[in-house]
Amino acid sequence: MNSELTAYITLICTSGVLNLYLCLNVFIKRNDYKNIAHYFILYTAAITIYCFASAFGLMATTFEQIKFWTIVQYIGMPISSPLGLLFIMKYVGKKITKTGYLALLTIPFISLVMVATNDFHHLHYRVFEADPILGAPYVHQEIGIWYLIHGVFIFSCMFAAFFLVLSRWKETAKVYRPQLISLLFGQLVPMLTAFLYLIGFTPPGIDPVPMVLWLSSLLYLWSIHSSRLFTLIPIAKEAIFNSINDGVMVLDESSQLIEFNQACKRMFPSLNETMLGMEYDEVWFALSGVSFPSQLGRAATAHEIQLVTDFWERFYQVRTSTLKYASNSKGLLIIFTDITELKRLQMKLEHQAFYDELTGIYNRRAFFQKCEQEYSTAKMDFSPFTVILIDVDFFKKVNDTYGHNVGDQMLMHIVKIIQSQLKPGMLFARYGGEEFVVALKESTAVAGEALANQLRRYVEKQPLLTSEGVISVTLSSGVAQATKETPETLYQLLNKADKALYSAKREGRNQVHVYTAK
Numbered sequence: 118m119n120s121e122l123t124a125y126i127t128l129i130c131t132s133g134v135l136n137l138y139l140c141l142n143v144f145i146k147r148n149d150y151k152n153i154a155h156y157f158i159l160y161t162a163a164i165t166i167y168c169f170a171s172a173f174g175l176m177a178t179t180f181e182q183i184k185f186w187t188i189v190q191y192i193g194m195p196i197s198s199p200l201g202l203l204f205i206m207k208y209v210g211k212k213i214t215k216t217g218y219l220a221l222l223t224i225p226f227i228s229l230v231m232v233a234t235n236d237f238h239h240l241h242y243r244v245f246e247a248d249p250i251l252g253a254p255y256v257h258q259e260i261g262i263w264y265l266i267h268g269v270f271i272f273s274c275m276f277a278a279f280f281l282v283l284s285r286w287k288e289t290a291k292v293y294r295p296q297l298i299s300l301l302f303g304q305l306v307p308m309l310t311a312f313l314y315l316i317g318f319t320p321p322g323i324d325p326v327p328m329v330l331w332l333s334s335l336l337y338l339w340s341i342h343s344s345r346l347f348t349l350i351p352i353a354k355e356a357i358f359n360s361i362n363d364g365v366m367v368l369d370e371s372s373q374l375i376e377f378n379q380a381c382k383r384m385f386p387s388l389n390e391t392m393l394g395m396e397y398d399e400v401w402f403a404l405s406g407v408s409f410p411s412q413l414g415r416a417a418t419a420h421e422i423q424l425v426t427d428f429w430e431r432f433y434q435v436r437t438s439t440l441k442y443a444s445n446s447k448g449l450l451i452i453f454t455d456i457t458e459l460k461r462l463q464m465k466l467e468h469q470a471f472y473d474e475l476t477g478i479y480n481r482r483a484f485f486q487k488c489e490q491e492y493s494t495a496k497m498d499f500s501p502f503t504v505i506l507i508d509v510d511f512f513k514k515v516n517d518t519y520g521h522n523v524g525d526q527m528l529m530h531i532v533k534i535i536q537s538q539l540k541p542g543m544l545f546a547r548y549g550g551e552e553f554v555v556a557l558k559e560s561t562a563v564a565g566e567a568l569a570n571q572l573r574r575y576v577e578k579q580p581l582l583t584s585e586g587v588i589s590v591t592l593s594s595g596v597a598q599a600t601k602e603t604p605e606t607l608y609q610l611l612n613k614a615d616k617a618l619y620s621a622k623r624e625g626r627n628q629v630h631v632y633t634a635k
Contacts, residue, residue: 133168166193255322484546
Protein backbone atom coordinates (compact mmCIF):
# COMPACT_ATOMS: atom_id res chain seq x y z
CA MET A 118 0.00 0.00 0.00
CA ASN A 119 1.56 3.31 -1.10
CA SER A 120 1.90 6.34 1.15
CA GLU A 121 -0.70 8.31 -0.80
CA LEU A 122 -3.34 5.64 -0.25
CA THR A 123 -2.36 5.41 3.42
CA ALA A 124 -2.94 9.18 3.77
CA TYR A 125 -6.37 8.86 2.17
CA ILE A 126 -7.36 6.03 4.51
CA THR A 127 -6.06 7.95 7.54
CA LEU A 128 -8.15 11.03 6.67
CA ILE A 129 -11.25 8.92 6.07
CA CYS A 130 -10.80 7.01 9.34
CA THR A 131 -10.32 10.31 11.16
CA SER A 132 -13.67 11.45 9.78
CA GLY A 133 -15.25 8.16 10.83
CA VAL A 134 -13.85 8.26 14.36
CA LEU A 135 -14.93 11.89 14.91
CA ASN A 136 -18.45 11.19 13.66
CA LEU A 137 -18.66 8.06 15.79
CA TYR A 138 -17.56 10.11 18.80
CA LEU A 139 -20.18 12.78 18.03
CA CYS A 140 -22.86 10.15 17.63
CA LEU A 141 -22.06 8.35 20.89
CA ASN A 142 -21.46 11.54 22.86
CA VAL A 143 -24.81 13.06 21.93
CA PHE A 144 -26.56 9.71 22.37
CA ILE A 145 -25.23 9.31 25.93
CA LYS A 146 -26.35 12.86 26.82
CA ARG A 147 -29.57 12.77 24.81
CA ASN A 148 -31.73 13.28 27.91
CA ASP A 149 -30.00 16.62 28.53
CA TYR A 150 -30.67 17.80 24.99
CA LYS A 151 -33.68 18.79 22.96
CA ASN A 152 -35.37 16.40 20.50
CA ILE A 153 -33.22 17.90 17.77
CA ALA A 154 -30.33 15.77 19.05
CA HIS A 155 -32.08 12.58 17.86
CA TYR A 156 -31.77 13.75 14.26
CA PHE A 157 -28.11 14.56 14.80
CA ILE A 158 -27.46 11.07 16.23
CA LEU A 159 -28.92 9.41 13.12
CA TYR A 160 -27.11 11.89 10.85
CA THR A 161 -23.66 11.22 12.36
CA ALA A 162 -24.35 7.46 12.52
CA ALA A 163 -25.02 7.42 8.77
CA ILE A 164 -21.83 9.38 8.08
CA THR A 165 -19.86 7.00 10.34
CA ILE A 166 -21.03 4.00 8.29
CA TYR A 167 -20.17 5.85 5.08
CA CYS A 168 -16.65 6.76 6.24
CA PHE A 169 -15.61 3.39 7.66
CA ALA A 170 -17.03 1.51 4.66
CA SER A 171 -15.09 3.85 2.39
CA ALA A 172 -11.89 3.21 4.40
CA PHE A 173 -12.36 -0.58 4.20
CA GLY A 174 -13.04 -0.20 0.48
CA LEU A 175 -9.66 1.47 0.01
CA MET A 176 -8.05 -1.43 1.85
CA ALA A 177 -9.70 -4.00 -0.45
CA THR A 178 -7.45 -6.21 -2.55
CA THR A 179 -10.08 -7.69 -4.87
CA PHE A 180 -12.84 -6.19 -6.95
CA GLU A 181 -15.46 -8.28 -5.10
CA GLN A 182 -14.36 -6.70 -1.85
CA ILE A 183 -14.63 -3.25 -3.43
CA LYS A 184 -18.19 -3.97 -4.56
CA PHE A 185 -19.14 -5.23 -1.12
CA TRP A 186 -17.84 -2.16 0.69
CA THR A 187 -19.45 0.11 -1.91
CA ILE A 188 -22.82 -1.45 -1.04
CA VAL A 189 -22.08 -0.87 2.67
CA GLN A 190 -21.21 2.76 1.89
CA TYR A 191 -24.67 3.16 0.38
CA ILE A 192 -26.26 2.11 3.67
CA GLY A 193 -25.01 5.38 5.15
CA MET A 194 -24.09 7.82 2.37
CA PRO A 195 -27.46 8.33 0.55
CA ILE A 196 -29.42 8.76 3.78
CA SER A 197 -26.92 11.10 5.47
CA SER A 198 -27.91 14.12 3.34
CA PRO A 199 -31.69 13.89 3.94
CA LEU A 200 -30.99 13.25 7.64
CA GLY A 201 -28.80 16.36 7.64
CA LEU A 202 -31.66 18.30 6.04
CA LEU A 203 -34.12 17.01 8.65
CA PHE A 204 -31.69 18.06 11.38
CA ILE A 205 -31.45 21.58 9.93
CA MET A 206 -35.22 21.81 9.45
CA LYS A 207 -35.72 20.87 13.09
CA TYR A 208 -33.12 23.45 14.08
CA VAL A 209 -34.84 26.30 12.24
CA GLY A 210 -38.32 25.22 13.31
CA LYS A 211 -39.60 23.99 9.96
CA LYS A 212 -42.33 21.39 10.25
CA ILE A 213 -42.41 18.31 8.05
CA THR A 214 -45.27 15.89 7.50
CA LYS A 215 -45.13 12.10 7.49
CA THR A 216 -45.38 12.27 3.71
CA GLY A 217 -42.33 14.53 3.68
CA TYR A 218 -40.36 12.08 5.81
CA LEU A 219 -41.32 9.27 3.45
CA ALA A 220 -40.34 11.28 0.37
CA LEU A 221 -36.92 12.13 1.81
CA LEU A 222 -36.14 8.56 2.80
CA THR A 223 -37.47 6.75 -0.28
CA ILE A 224 -34.73 7.72 -2.75
CA PRO A 225 -31.86 6.71 -0.38
CA PHE A 226 -33.48 3.29 0.03
CA ILE A 227 -33.87 2.92 -3.76
CA SER A 228 -30.23 3.96 -4.24
CA LEU A 229 -29.08 1.23 -1.86
CA VAL A 230 -31.12 -1.36 -3.77
CA MET A 231 -29.86 -0.05 -7.11
CA VAL A 232 -26.20 -0.33 -6.05
CA ALA A 233 -26.71 -3.79 -4.56
CA THR A 234 -28.35 -5.04 -7.79
CA ASN A 235 -26.40 -2.94 -10.28
CA ASP A 236 -24.96 -5.99 -12.07
CA PHE A 237 -28.46 -6.87 -13.26
CA HIS A 238 -29.55 -3.49 -14.68
CA HIS A 239 -26.59 -1.02 -14.70
CA LEU A 240 -28.97 1.84 -13.94
CA HIS A 241 -26.77 3.27 -11.22
CA TYR A 242 -23.36 2.60 -12.74
CA ARG A 243 -23.16 1.93 -16.44
CA VAL A 244 -19.58 0.86 -15.82
CA PHE A 245 -18.14 -0.07 -12.42
CA GLU A 246 -14.78 -1.83 -12.44
CA ALA A 247 -11.29 -1.72 -11.04
CA ASP A 248 -9.25 1.05 -12.63
CA PRO A 249 -7.40 -0.58 -15.58
CA ILE A 250 -4.31 1.57 -14.98
CA LEU A 251 -4.16 2.08 -11.21
CA GLY A 252 -5.76 -1.22 -10.25
CA ALA A 253 -7.63 -2.06 -7.04
CA PRO A 254 -8.71 -0.37 -4.87
CA TYR A 255 -9.05 2.45 -7.38
CA VAL A 256 -12.33 2.34 -9.33
CA HIS A 257 -13.25 3.34 -12.84
CA GLN A 258 -16.93 4.20 -13.15
CA GLU A 259 -19.39 5.67 -15.59
CA ILE A 260 -22.65 6.93 -14.14
CA GLY A 261 -26.11 5.66 -15.06
CA ILE A 262 -29.54 7.31 -15.01
CA TRP A 263 -30.26 6.49 -11.37
CA TYR A 264 -26.85 7.82 -10.29
CA LEU A 265 -27.90 11.13 -11.83
CA ILE A 266 -31.23 11.08 -9.96
CA HIS A 267 -29.46 10.11 -6.75
CA GLY A 268 -26.83 12.84 -7.23
CA VAL A 269 -29.42 15.57 -7.85
CA PHE A 270 -31.31 14.47 -4.74
CA ILE A 271 -28.20 14.47 -2.53
CA PHE A 272 -27.11 17.90 -3.78
CA SER A 273 -30.63 19.26 -3.36
CA CYS A 274 -30.75 18.14 0.28
CA MET A 275 -27.37 19.70 1.10
CA PHE A 276 -28.19 22.84 -0.88
CA ALA A 277 -31.58 23.24 0.86
CA ALA A 278 -30.01 22.69 4.30
CA PHE A 279 -27.27 25.25 3.54
CA PHE A 280 -29.69 27.96 2.47
CA LEU A 281 -32.13 27.27 5.29
CA VAL A 282 -29.34 28.09 7.73
CA LEU A 283 -28.06 31.03 5.68
CA SER A 284 -31.56 32.55 5.48
CA ARG A 285 -31.66 32.86 9.28
CA TRP A 286 -28.39 34.74 9.66
CA LYS A 287 -29.81 38.26 10.07
CA GLU A 288 -32.45 37.38 12.63
CA THR A 289 -30.10 35.33 14.79
CA ALA A 290 -28.43 36.95 17.79
CA LYS A 291 -24.64 37.15 17.68
CA VAL A 292 -24.33 34.68 20.53
CA TYR A 293 -25.88 31.98 18.31
CA ARG A 294 -24.06 32.76 15.06
CA PRO A 295 -21.15 30.41 15.82
CA GLN A 296 -23.75 27.63 15.68
CA LEU A 297 -24.81 28.83 12.23
CA ILE A 298 -21.22 28.92 11.03
CA SER A 299 -20.61 25.30 12.04
CA LEU A 300 -23.89 24.21 10.42
CA LEU A 301 -23.16 26.16 7.24
CA PHE A 302 -19.72 24.61 6.83
CA GLY A 303 -21.09 21.21 7.83
CA GLN A 304 -23.19 21.32 4.65
CA LEU A 305 -20.83 23.33 2.43
CA VAL A 306 -17.69 21.20 2.85
CA PRO A 307 -19.13 17.86 1.57
CA MET A 308 -21.25 19.63 -1.06
CA LEU A 309 -18.27 21.51 -2.53
CA THR A 310 -16.01 18.44 -2.37
CA ALA A 311 -18.60 16.26 -4.13
CA PHE A 312 -18.96 18.88 -6.84
CA LEU A 313 -15.19 18.99 -7.42
CA TYR A 314 -15.17 15.18 -7.54
CA LEU A 315 -17.86 15.04 -10.22
CA ILE A 316 -16.11 17.56 -12.45
CA GLY A 317 -12.78 15.74 -12.15
CA PHE A 318 -10.82 18.06 -9.86
CA THR A 319 -9.95 15.38 -7.28
CA PRO A 320 -7.68 12.28 -7.36
CA PRO A 321 -9.06 9.73 -9.83
CA GLY A 322 -10.71 6.49 -8.73
CA ILE A 323 -11.44 7.57 -5.14
CA ASP A 324 -14.43 9.30 -3.50
CA PRO A 325 -12.83 12.30 -1.71
CA VAL A 326 -15.90 13.31 0.35
CA PRO A 327 -15.15 11.07 3.39
CA MET A 328 -11.66 12.57 3.50
CA VAL A 329 -12.96 16.05 4.33
CA LEU A 330 -15.81 15.19 6.67
CA TRP A 331 -13.46 15.39 9.65
CA LEU A 332 -13.50 19.17 9.17
CA SER A 333 -17.29 19.31 9.47
CA SER A 334 -17.10 17.02 12.50
CA LEU A 335 -14.63 19.30 14.27
CA LEU A 336 -16.93 22.26 13.67
CA TYR A 337 -19.89 20.35 15.12
CA LEU A 338 -17.79 19.27 18.08
CA TRP A 339 -16.70 22.84 18.75
CA SER A 340 -20.28 24.10 18.43
CA ILE A 341 -21.62 21.53 20.92
CA HIS A 342 -19.04 22.36 23.57
CA SER A 343 -18.55 26.10 23.09
CA SER A 344 -21.73 27.59 21.63
CA ARG A 345 -24.12 25.06 23.22
CA LEU A 346 -25.66 23.50 20.18
CA PHE A 347 -28.78 21.54 21.29
CA THR A 348 -28.78 23.02 24.83
CA LEU A 349 -30.22 26.49 24.38
CA ILE A 350 -32.76 28.09 22.10
CA PRO A 351 -32.16 27.31 18.44
CA ILE A 352 -33.40 29.65 15.76
CA ALA A 353 -36.76 27.95 15.87
CA LYS A 354 -37.48 30.97 18.10
CA GLU A 355 -39.04 32.62 15.03
CA ALA A 356 -41.88 30.12 15.23
CA ILE A 357 -42.06 29.64 19.00
CA PHE A 358 -39.82 31.94 21.02
CA ASN A 359 -40.94 35.12 19.27
CA SER A 360 -44.58 34.14 18.86
CA ILE A 361 -45.53 33.89 22.54
CA ASN A 362 -47.12 36.87 24.24
CA ASP A 363 -45.01 36.65 27.39
CA GLY A 364 -41.70 38.45 27.47
CA VAL A 365 -38.75 36.07 27.87
CA MET A 366 -35.14 36.77 28.81
CA VAL A 367 -32.51 34.04 28.83
CA LEU A 368 -29.49 34.31 31.13
CA ASP A 369 -26.41 32.12 31.14
CA GLU A 370 -24.86 30.55 34.24
CA SER A 371 -23.15 33.89 35.01
CA SER A 372 -26.48 35.76 34.92
CA GLN A 373 -25.52 37.50 31.68
CA LEU A 374 -28.26 38.26 29.16
CA ILE A 375 -27.87 36.04 26.10
CA GLU A 376 -31.31 36.26 24.47
CA PHE A 377 -34.72 37.93 24.57
CA ASN A 378 -37.84 37.63 22.44
CA GLN A 379 -39.92 40.20 20.57
CA ALA A 380 -42.62 40.32 23.26
CA CYS A 381 -39.94 41.33 25.77
CA LYS A 382 -38.77 44.03 23.36
CA ARG A 383 -42.33 45.39 23.17
CA MET A 384 -42.62 45.40 26.96
CA PHE A 385 -39.30 47.21 27.40
CA PRO A 386 -38.72 49.38 24.29
CA SER A 387 -35.18 50.35 25.32
CA LEU A 388 -34.10 46.68 25.33
CA ASN A 389 -31.74 46.04 22.40
CA GLU A 390 -29.03 43.68 21.18
CA THR A 391 -26.21 45.85 22.57
CA MET A 392 -27.28 44.62 26.02
CA LEU A 393 -26.49 40.99 25.16
CA GLY A 394 -23.63 39.86 27.36
CA MET A 395 -24.40 42.40 30.10
CA GLU A 396 -25.06 41.36 33.70
CA TYR A 397 -28.81 41.13 34.33
CA ASP A 398 -28.72 43.74 37.12
CA GLU A 399 -27.15 46.20 34.70
CA VAL A 400 -29.76 45.38 32.04
CA TRP A 401 -32.66 45.89 34.43
CA PHE A 402 -31.25 49.16 35.75
CA ALA A 403 -30.87 50.40 32.17
CA LEU A 404 -34.50 49.44 31.44
CA SER A 405 -36.12 50.75 34.62
CA GLY A 406 -33.72 53.06 36.42
CA VAL A 407 -34.02 50.93 39.58
CA SER A 408 -32.54 47.69 40.88
CA PHE A 409 -34.42 44.47 40.23
CA PRO A 410 -36.84 44.13 43.18
CA SER A 411 -35.86 40.56 44.09
CA GLN A 412 -32.88 38.23 44.10
CA LEU A 413 -32.43 35.97 41.10
CA GLY A 414 -32.08 32.49 42.51
CA ARG A 415 -31.67 29.27 40.57
CA ALA A 416 -34.88 27.81 41.94
CA ALA A 417 -38.21 28.31 40.18
CA THR A 418 -39.99 31.37 41.60
CA ALA A 419 -42.98 33.59 40.83
CA HIS A 420 -43.71 37.09 42.09
CA GLU A 421 -45.17 40.42 41.01
CA ILE A 422 -43.29 43.63 40.27
CA GLN A 423 -44.38 47.18 39.55
CA LEU A 424 -42.49 49.29 37.03
CA VAL A 425 -43.08 53.05 37.04
CA THR A 426 -41.60 55.54 34.57
CA ASP A 427 -42.38 59.16 33.76
CA PHE A 428 -44.89 58.03 31.14
CA TRP A 429 -46.53 54.82 32.36
CA GLU A 430 -47.02 52.33 35.13
CA ARG A 431 -47.01 48.61 34.45
CA PHE A 432 -47.38 45.48 36.55
CA TYR A 433 -45.72 42.16 35.69
CA GLN A 434 -45.85 38.66 37.02
CA VAL A 435 -42.27 37.40 36.89
CA ARG A 436 -41.49 33.69 36.79
CA THR A 437 -38.04 32.16 36.74
CA SER A 438 -36.94 28.63 35.93
CA THR A 439 -33.59 27.01 35.35
CA LEU A 440 -32.16 25.84 32.05
CA LYS A 441 -29.83 22.88 32.31
CA TYR A 442 -27.00 22.62 29.82
CA ALA A 443 -25.18 19.51 28.76
CA SER A 444 -22.15 20.57 30.81
CA ASN A 445 -24.38 20.55 33.92
CA SER A 446 -24.12 24.33 34.18
CA LYS A 447 -27.39 26.15 34.60
CA GLY A 448 -28.83 29.20 32.92
CA LEU A 449 -32.01 31.02 33.86
CA LEU A 450 -35.25 31.72 32.04
CA ILE A 451 -37.10 34.88 33.15
CA ILE A 452 -40.69 35.14 31.93
CA PHE A 453 -42.62 38.43 32.16
CA THR A 454 -46.42 38.37 31.96
CA ASP A 455 -48.05 41.78 31.68
CA ILE A 456 -50.84 41.82 34.28
CA THR A 457 -51.40 45.58 34.25
CA GLU A 458 -55.04 45.45 33.18
CA LEU A 459 -55.77 42.61 35.59
CA LYS A 460 -54.04 44.51 38.38
CA ARG A 461 -55.96 47.69 37.62
CA LEU A 462 -59.23 45.76 37.65
CA GLN A 463 -58.22 44.14 40.92
CA MET A 464 -57.35 47.53 42.41
CA LYS A 465 -60.63 48.96 41.19
CA LEU A 466 -62.59 46.12 42.76
CA GLU A 467 -60.63 46.45 45.99
CA HIS A 468 -61.29 50.19 46.01
CA GLN A 469 -64.97 49.57 45.52
CA ALA A 470 -64.95 46.97 48.27
CA PHE A 471 -63.06 49.02 50.85
CA TYR A 472 -63.65 52.69 50.03
CA ASP A 473 -66.78 54.76 50.28
CA GLU A 474 -67.91 55.70 46.79
CA LEU A 475 -69.03 59.23 47.70
CA THR A 476 -66.33 60.47 50.06
CA GLY A 477 -63.38 58.29 49.03
CA ILE A 478 -62.53 57.32 52.63
CA TYR A 479 -62.66 53.82 54.12
CA ASN A 480 -66.10 52.22 54.32
CA ARG A 481 -67.49 50.24 57.25
CA ARG A 482 -66.04 46.92 55.99
CA ALA A 483 -62.53 48.31 55.59
CA PHE A 484 -62.74 50.01 58.99
CA PHE A 485 -63.52 46.76 60.80
CA GLN A 486 -60.85 44.83 58.89
CA LYS A 487 -58.09 47.31 59.66
CA CYS A 488 -59.28 48.33 63.11
CA GLU A 489 -59.50 44.72 64.30
CA GLN A 490 -55.78 44.33 63.61
CA GLU A 491 -54.84 47.55 65.40
CA TYR A 492 -57.16 46.77 68.31
CA SER A 493 -55.69 43.27 68.75
CA THR A 494 -52.17 44.72 68.77
CA ALA A 495 -53.18 47.32 71.36
CA LYS A 496 -54.65 44.65 73.65
CA MET A 497 -51.51 42.51 73.42
CA ASP A 498 -49.31 45.55 74.14
CA PHE A 499 -51.65 46.81 76.90
CA SER A 500 -51.67 50.23 75.20
CA PRO A 501 -54.68 52.59 75.24
CA PHE A 502 -57.15 52.50 72.36
CA THR A 503 -60.01 54.95 71.76
CA VAL A 504 -62.78 55.28 69.19
CA ILE A 505 -64.89 58.31 68.26
CA LEU A 506 -68.33 57.99 66.65
CA ILE A 507 -69.38 61.19 64.84
CA ASP A 508 -72.88 62.10 63.67
CA VAL A 509 -73.95 65.10 61.54
CA ASP A 510 -76.71 66.93 63.42
CA PHE A 511 -80.03 67.31 61.60
CA PHE A 512 -78.58 66.00 58.35
CA LYS A 513 -82.00 64.78 57.21
CA LYS A 514 -83.17 68.40 57.30
CA VAL A 515 -80.37 69.36 54.87
CA ASN A 516 -81.45 66.64 52.47
CA ASP A 517 -85.15 67.54 52.75
CA THR A 518 -84.53 71.27 52.35
CA TYR A 519 -81.81 71.42 49.70
CA GLY A 520 -81.96 67.98 48.08
CA HIS A 521 -79.68 64.96 48.13
CA ASN A 522 -77.14 66.54 45.81
CA VAL A 523 -76.42 69.29 48.33
CA GLY A 524 -76.50 66.66 51.08
CA ASP A 525 -73.76 64.75 49.28
CA GLN A 526 -71.74 67.94 48.93
CA MET A 527 -72.13 68.54 52.66
CA LEU A 528 -70.80 65.06 53.52
CA MET A 529 -67.76 65.53 51.27
CA HIS A 530 -67.21 69.00 52.79
CA ILE A 531 -67.24 67.56 56.32
CA VAL A 532 -64.87 64.74 55.35
CA LYS A 533 -62.31 67.20 53.95
CA ILE A 534 -62.44 69.27 57.14
CA ILE A 535 -62.00 66.24 59.37
CA GLN A 536 -59.16 64.85 57.22
CA SER A 537 -57.33 68.17 57.51
CA GLN A 538 -57.25 67.79 61.31
CA LEU A 539 -56.31 64.12 61.60
CA LYS A 540 -52.74 62.94 62.03
CA PRO A 541 -51.09 60.01 60.21
CA GLY A 542 -52.03 56.70 61.78
CA MET A 543 -55.56 57.78 62.73
CA LEU A 544 -58.10 55.46 61.12
CA PHE A 545 -61.03 57.39 59.60
CA ALA A 546 -64.05 55.82 57.90
CA ARG A 547 -67.65 56.39 56.96
CA TYR A 548 -69.61 54.27 59.43
CA GLY A 549 -72.94 54.65 57.67
CA GLY A 550 -75.28 57.37 56.35
CA GLU A 551 -74.15 60.58 58.05
CA GLU A 552 -72.08 58.78 60.70
CA PHE A 553 -68.28 58.60 60.76
CA VAL A 554 -65.78 56.83 62.97
CA VAL A 555 -62.21 57.58 64.05
CA ALA A 556 -59.95 55.02 65.74
CA LEU A 557 -57.02 56.29 67.80
CA LYS A 558 -54.33 53.80 68.80
CA GLU A 559 -52.18 54.65 71.79
CA SER A 560 -54.66 57.40 72.75
CA THR A 561 -56.83 57.80 75.85
CA ALA A 562 -60.41 58.98 76.07
CA VAL A 563 -59.13 62.39 77.16
CA ALA A 564 -57.18 62.77 73.91
CA GLY A 565 -60.18 61.44 71.98
CA GLU A 566 -62.50 63.97 73.59
CA ALA A 567 -60.10 66.81 72.76
CA LEU A 568 -59.88 65.73 69.11
CA ALA A 569 -63.64 65.32 68.81
CA ASN A 570 -64.21 68.82 70.14
CA GLN A 571 -61.57 70.17 67.75
CA LEU A 572 -63.36 68.57 64.80
CA ARG A 573 -66.74 69.83 66.03
CA ARG A 574 -65.50 73.44 66.26
CA TYR A 575 -63.82 73.36 62.82
CA VAL A 576 -66.94 72.02 61.11
CA GLU A 577 -69.13 74.57 62.87
CA LYS A 578 -66.88 77.45 61.79
CA GLN A 579 -66.63 76.38 58.14
CA PRO A 580 -70.07 76.31 56.51
CA LEU A 581 -70.66 74.93 53.01
CA LEU A 582 -71.03 77.54 50.28
CA THR A 583 -73.59 76.47 47.66
CA SER A 584 -75.75 78.03 44.99
CA GLU A 585 -78.57 77.63 47.49
CA GLY A 586 -76.71 79.79 50.01
CA VAL A 587 -74.46 79.22 53.01
CA ILE A 588 -75.29 76.02 54.91
CA SER A 589 -73.95 75.30 58.38
CA VAL A 590 -74.09 72.04 60.31
CA THR A 591 -72.77 70.78 63.62
CA LEU A 592 -71.42 67.48 64.87
CA SER A 593 -72.20 65.30 67.85
CA SER A 594 -69.67 62.72 69.00
CA GLY A 595 -69.34 59.83 71.40
CA VAL A 596 -65.95 58.75 72.73
CA ALA A 597 -65.04 55.43 74.34
CA GLN A 598 -61.75 53.98 75.53
CA ALA A 599 -61.02 50.26 75.72
CA THR A 600 -60.74 49.00 79.29
CA LYS A 601 -57.76 47.04 80.52
CA GLU A 602 -59.59 45.46 83.41
CA THR A 603 -62.19 43.50 81.48
CA PRO A 604 -61.73 41.95 78.01
CA GLU A 605 -64.05 43.38 75.36
CA THR A 606 -64.42 43.12 71.60
CA LEU A 607 -64.20 45.96 69.12
CA TYR A 608 -67.95 45.75 68.67
CA GLN A 609 -68.45 46.21 72.41
CA LEU A 610 -66.14 49.21 72.40
CA LEU A 611 -68.05 50.78 69.49
CA ASN A 612 -71.31 50.08 71.29
CA LYS A 613 -70.03 52.13 74.26
CA ALA A 614 -69.10 54.98 71.89
CA ASP A 615 -72.57 54.75 70.36
CA LYS A 616 -74.16 55.11 73.79
CA ALA A 617 -72.03 58.19 74.46
CA LEU A 618 -73.07 59.61 71.06
CA TYR A 619 -76.73 59.02 71.87
CA SER A 620 -76.19 60.82 75.18
CA ALA A 621 -74.65 63.83 73.37
CA LYS A 622 -77.59 64.05 70.97
CA ARG A 623 -80.11 63.66 73.78
CA GLU A 624 -78.45 66.53 75.67
CA GLY A 625 -78.91 68.96 72.78
CA ARG A 626 -76.37 67.98 70.06
CA ASN A 627 -73.24 69.87 68.95
CA GLN A 628 -71.28 68.41 71.83
CA VAL A 629 -68.97 65.53 72.77
CA HIS A 630 -69.71 62.94 75.44
CA VAL A 631 -67.30 60.37 76.80
CA TYR A 632 -68.67 56.98 77.81
CA THR A 633 -68.67 56.35 81.53
CA ALA A 634 -69.76 53.12 83.12
CA LYS A 635 -72.80 53.53 85.37
